[in-house]
Amino acid sequence: MKLLGRSARRWLLAATFVQSECVLSCSGDVARAATPVRIGSKQFTESVVLGELATALVRASGSSAQHRSQLGGTQVLWNALVQGEIDLYPEYTGTLEQEILKNEGVRGEEKLRSTLTSYGVVMSRPLGFNDTYALGMKAARAEALGIRSISDLRRHPELRFGFTNEFMDRADGWPGLRARYALPQEDVRGLDHDLAYRGLDADTIDVTDLYSTDADIAYYDIQILQDDQHYFPVYDAVWLVRADLKGRAPAAVAALARLEGKIDASAMAAMNARAKIDQVPETRVAADFLFATLGLTVVSEEQGPLARILRRTEEHLTLVTVSLSAALCVALPLGILAARRPRLGALLLAATGVLQTIPSLALLVFMIPILGIGAPPAVAALFLYSLLPIVRNTHAGLSGIPAPLRESAEALGLSPRARLWHVELPLASPSILAGVKTSAVINVGTATLGAVIGAGGYGQPILTGIRLDNVGLILEGAVPAALLAVAVQALFAGAERWVVPMGLRLARKD
Amino acid sequence: MLSLRGVSKSFGQTPAVRDVDLDFAPHTTTVLIGASGCGKSTLLRLALGLVTPDRGSVHLDGERLDAESAPALRRRMGYVIQDGGLFPHLDARRNVSLMARYLGWEGERTRQRVQDLARLARFPESALDRFPVQLSGGQRQRVGLMRALLLDPEVLLLDEPLAALDPLVRAELQDALREIFRDLGKTVVLVTHDLAEAAFFGDRIVLLRDGSVEQSGTLRDLVEAPADEYVSRFVRAQRTLHIVGAEAAR
Numbered sequence: 001m002k003l004l005g006r007s008a009r010r011w012l013l014a015a016t017f018v019q020s021e022c023v024l025s026c027s028g029d030v031a032r033a034a035t036p037v038r039i040g041s042k043q044f045t046e047s048v049v050l051g052e053l054a055t056a057l058v059r060a061s062g063s064s065a066q067h068r069s070q071l072g073g074t075q076v077l078w079n080a081l082v083q084g085e086i087d088l089y090p091e092y093t094g095t096l097e098q099e100i101l102k103n104e105g106v107r108g109e110e111k112l113r114s115t116l117t118s119y120g121v122v123m124s125r126p127l128g129f130n131d132t133y134a135l136g137m138k139a140a141r142a143e144a145l146g147i148r149s150i151s152d153l154r155r156h157p158e159l160r161f162g163f164t165n166e167f168m169d170r171a172d173g174w175p176g177l178r179a180r181y182a183l184p185q186e187d188v189r190g191l192d193h194d195l196a197y198r199g200l201d202a203d204t205i206d207v208t209d210l211y212s213t214d215a216d217i218a219y220y221d222i223q224i225l226q227d228d229q230h231y232f233p234v235y236d237a238v239w240l241v242r243a244d245l246k247g248r249a250p251a252a253v254a255a256l257a258r259l260e261g262k263i264d265a266s267a268m269a270a271m272n273a274r275a276k277i278d279q280v281p282e283t284r285v286a287a288d289f290l291f292a293t294l295g296l297t298v299v300s301e302e303q304g305p306l307a308r309i310l311r312r313t314e315e316h317l318t319l320v321t322v323s324l325s326a327a328l329c330v331a332l333p334l335g336i337l338a339a340r341r342p343r344l345g346a347l348l349l350a351a352t353g354v355l356q357t358i359p360s361l362a363l364l365v366f367m368i369p370i371l372g373i374g375a376p377p378a379v380a381a382l383f384l385y386s387l388l389p390i391v392r393n394t395h396a397g398l399s400g401i402p403a404p405l406r407e408s409a410e411a412l413g414l415s416p417r418a419r420l421w422h423v424e425l426p427l428a429s430p431s432i433l434a435g436v437k438t439s440a441v442i443n444v445g446t447a448t449l450g451a452v453i454g455a456g457g458y459g460q461p462i463l464t465g466i467r468l469d470n471v472g473l474i475l476e477g478a479v480p481a482a483l484l485a486v487a488v489q490a491l492f493a494g495a496e497r498w499v500v501p502m503g504l505r506l507a508r509k510d
Numbered sequence: 511m512l513s514l515r516g517v518s519k520s521f522g523q524t525p526a527v528r529d530v531d532l533d534f535a536p537h538t539t540t541v542l543i544g545a546s547g548c549g550k551s552t553l554l555r556l557a558l559g560l561v562t563p564d565r566g567s568v569h570l571d572g573e574r575l576d577a578e579s580a581p582a583l584r585r586r587m588g589y590v591i592q593d594g595g596l597f598p599h600l601d602a603r604r605n606v607s608l609m610a611r612y613l614g615w616e617g618e619r620t621r622q623r624v625q626d627l628a629r630l631a632r633f634p635e636s637a638l639d640r641f642p643v644q645l646s647g648g649q650r651q652r653v654g655l656m657r658a659l660l661l662d663p664e665v666l667l668l669d670e671p672l673a674a675l676d677p678l679v680r681a682e683l684q685d686a687l688r689e690i691f692r693d694l695g696k697t698v699v700l701v702t703h704d705l706a707e708a709a710f711f712g713d714r715i716v717l718l719r720d721g722s723v724e725q726s727g728t729l730r731d732l733v734e735a736p737a738d739e740y741v742s743r744f745v746r747a748q749r750t751l752h753i754v755g756a757e758a759a760r
Contacts, residue, residue: 415581
C-alpha cells in the first residue's frame, strides 16, 4: 500500500495534492528520445528495492537507466510520471484506487488499466505480492492479552496506538478502521513509520500500522493482527510506465514484464529484510534476486564512499551557491530599495518575512508543480529562503548609518548613486555581510531537505540512513553538512577582510 | 553671495526656522548663535539643500538652490560638522580626496592638493594614511576642514566645528581656523552656542531665537544696543559664567 513515502509529512501530501491539477495542466509534452529510462521510487525501502530491480532489468535489456531513488511520496512520484520527469515507478493497485484515482471510483485491475490509459500511463500485471496495511503488536504482548485479530482490540481500550501520520489521515486508514471495528482507544498518536517499530520495542506504544512485507516484522517479533472484517483493500505491486516509453525503449518495457508474478510476499519481505536489517545495498539485493529468479547477471555499479561523498558535495555546493548568488543579486537591490523607500520597505520586509515562515518542506513541494523534481525546485526554494536575511540586513545596515554621515556625503555634492557606492554600502557592509552569512548557513542546512524532491546533496544519505536505520549513512550526510556549515562560517570570516573596509574593522575593535 | 530669502521650515508640527532673510557677503565671517533648538543648524542644512524649505528660497550668486542645481552648488560650498563627519571606512587622505576621485582628477593633482591642504590645516602628512578612529578629535576636525576645502569653495559652512574638543585643542584650532578664514577670504558661516567663540570669529553675529533672527550685528551692537530683553539676557548669561568663574578662582 504505501501511498506516500512513509516518512513524508501529511501536509506534504496535502500540498502536492492541491497542486496536482495544475501539474497535469502545466505538464509539457517534451520529447526526450535520447535520454536514459528514468525510474523513480518512493521514500521507503521496498519501493527503492523495486526501483533497483526495474533499473537492473532495463539495463540488462540494453537501455541506459537512471534511478531517481526515494523521491518522496505518492503524489510526487505520480506527478513526476504524468509530467514526464520519470518514465516509470513501482506503485500499488490499492493506492491507485484509494488515493490517486479516488475521485474516479475505479475498482478492479482492468478498469484501472483503462483509466490509466487516459493519463498516458500503462500498468503492468501484478508483480506477485500484496503489500497491504495491517495492524501489529509485539507477539509476547498480544499473546498475554489474548489478541489475535483487530476485533480483539475492542476489549482493551487502554492500549496505546502509534500510527504513521499518513495512516492517521487517510480515509481508508485509521478513521475508517476505527469506524468499521468500533475501536474505543483514546491514546492514538501519529509518528514516523521507522520510529513506530522502535516505539513498540521500547513499550511506548502497543499497536502500530505496518505493511505485510515489512522487513521488521520478524526482526522485532511482531504479531500481525488478523483483519477479520476484511477492512484493508488489496495492494498489489505493479509497474506504472509512461505509454510513450514503449516507442522509445521497447526492449526495456518488455524486460520489465519479466518480473510480473515473480515476487511473492515472502520474497519481497526477505529482500526488504536484507536491505534494511542486513544493510545490504539495494542494488546488490536486486541483482541477487534477479540472478536467483531469472538467471540474470547484473553488473551492479556501486560507488565507493569517497566518490559518493564527493558527488554529494558537488550537488550540495551547486544547490547552495546557485541559490545564494541568485538571492544576493535580488536581495541586495531589494534591501537598498527598502532603505530608500520606507513605506515600500516595510512591505518588502513583510513579504520576505512571510516567505521565511513557510515550512521548508512545504516550500520545496510547492515548487514541484512549477519546476518539476530535482535541483531546480530546490534551488528556487533555497533562493526564496535566502532573501530575508540579506534584505533585512541590507535595509538595517543602510538605515543605521548616522544622519550626520549621510548628510556629509550629500553635502559634498556626490550623486545619490555615488553616495550609495562610495559611502553607504561600505558603511553597511558589515551588516550586509552578516546577512549573507546567515543566509548561507541556513541555506547549507536547508539544502539537505532538497533530497526529498530528488535534488541530491548531503540530504540523500541522510534520507537513506533514516530509512534504513543506518547511523553510518546518516553521518555520511550529516557530518559533511556540518563541516560545510563551519567552512561557510570560516569563509565569511575571511571574506570580512575583503568586504568590510579596514577603517570599520579598526573601529569595531575600539 | 549666499542668500536666504523668506525661508521657513517645520519638522512635523514644530517650526524650526521662521521666515528668515539673511545675506552672507563674500569674504566675511558670520556667526550664527543661539540656544539649542533655535534653528541655527537647520539654517546651515537649508543653505546646503540637505533640508528643503517649506517656504522661501536659497540662492548662491543668484542661482536658486533646488533638487536639480543642488549637486553643483554644493561643490561650491564646504560643510564641516562636529567631529568632522568623517567616513570611518576611508583613511584621512581618501576622506579628503573623495570628491576628487568622483570628479576624475588625476592622481598627481589630487596628491598635491591634499598635501597643500594638510599644510594649510597643519595636519601632519604622516597621518594621512590613518583612519578616523586612529586620529585625535582635533585631527579629525582638521581633516573635516581639509575635505570641505578640497574643491576651493566660495562658501564654508561650519556647524559647531569645535564643540567636541577639549579647551586647549579648541583654542589652538580656533586660531588656526581664523587664520585660514582670513587668508583664504572665504564667505564663512559658523554655528556656535558660545558667545566668546562668536566674538572671536565673527565680523557679524546673528542671534537666533525660536527660528527667527532676534538681532544681527557686531558683538558691540549686541552688548551695547540689545534689540530686546532676550538679547541682553543671552549676552548676560554668557558673561555671568565668566564672572562666576572669576569669583571661583579668587
